[in-house]
Amino acid sequence: xxxxxxxxxxxxxxxxxxxxxxxxxxxxxxxxxxxxxxxxxxxxxxxxxxxxxxxxxxxxxxxxxxxxxxxxxxxxxxxxxxxxxxxxxxxxxxxxxxxxxxxxxxxxxxxxxxx
Amino acid sequence: xxxxxxxxxxxxxxxxxxxxxxxxxxxxxxxxxxxxxxxxxxxxxxxxxxxxxxxxxxxxxxxxxxxxxxxxxxxxxxxxxxxxxxxxxxxxxxxxxxxxxxxxxxxxxxxxx
Numbered sequence: 747x748x749x750x751x752x753x754x755x756x757x758x759x760x761x762x763x764x765x766x767x768x769x770x771x772x773x774x775x776x777x778x779x780x781x782x783x784x785x786x787x788x789x790x791x792x793x794x795x796x797x798x799x800x801x802x803x804x805x806x807x808x809x810x811x812x813x814x815x816x817x818x819x820x821x822x823x824x825x826x827x828x829x830x831x832x833x834x835x836x837x838x839x840x841x842x843x844x845x846x847x848x849x850x851x852x853x854x855x856x857x858x859x860x861x
Numbered sequence: 862x863x864x865x866x867x868x869x870x871x872x873x874x875x876x877x878x879x880x881x882x883x884x885x886x887x888x889x890x891x892x893x894x895x896x897x898x899x900x901x902x903x904x905x906x907x908x909x910x911x912x913x914x915x916x917x918x919x920x921x922x923x924x925x926x927x928x929x930x931x932x933x934x935x936x937x938x939x940x941x942x943x944x945x946x947x948x949x950x951x952x953x954x955x956x957x958x959x960x961x962x963x964x965x966x967x968x969x970x971x972x973x974x
Contacts, residue, residue, distance in 0.1 A: 750903075779960050790865075791904075791951065791965040798960060837903060843959040849894075851903035 748773045750840050752852035759828045760860050766813075767823045767855045769838030779841045780814065780821045785854075786834040794836070797821065825857075833859045864888070867952050867966035874942055875974050882937040882969045884952030893935040894963065895927060896951040904951055910935060911957060939971075947973045 749772045759765035782794040797805045797814050804812050813822045835854045842848035865886045874880040891912050896904035908917045910929045926938040949970050953963040
């Protein structure tokens, strides 16, 4: 079974600075999808960014970008120009193309943004 | 706005007393999921419906059941809640494609007395 590992339980960043959250995964599949979700305190989980494994180009969404290294099975999230509203729990997730329900989440990284 | 709505936001029940959590969606997505999320942990998938087809995770306790009477609604029934079932329960929906993200509700926080 696929596993997703987020090795940083907590991270902090100064407002306006850049932070990178790490994610690695284990799979034997060649085609899959990767997601980063954000869960602010007491608020719903929302999608930040997604990456198709067959695409070599790293996904970018405004201040959020990923560094997808397929061979290394690494999928890190970079947040540029951090804002106070970025403070949240961030979950990395893997989704198989073979099994529609197979969405695996990492344990999460709690990001604190310091003013 | 189209969304996933979970009611109630907070639910308190007594040990062993059946409880039902509800989820509705206006996205017309064909897949609906229920996750259990304990404090500072990743969401854990309990089961999902692909249209009317129910798919149970192998390690979901028998205590947990689900119903989906129509496309818009899905219920989580906990027949005899134990103290270990206290958690946040998240409902999510998606289109039936692997590249489609899941859309989450606000969750229901369940407490057991």
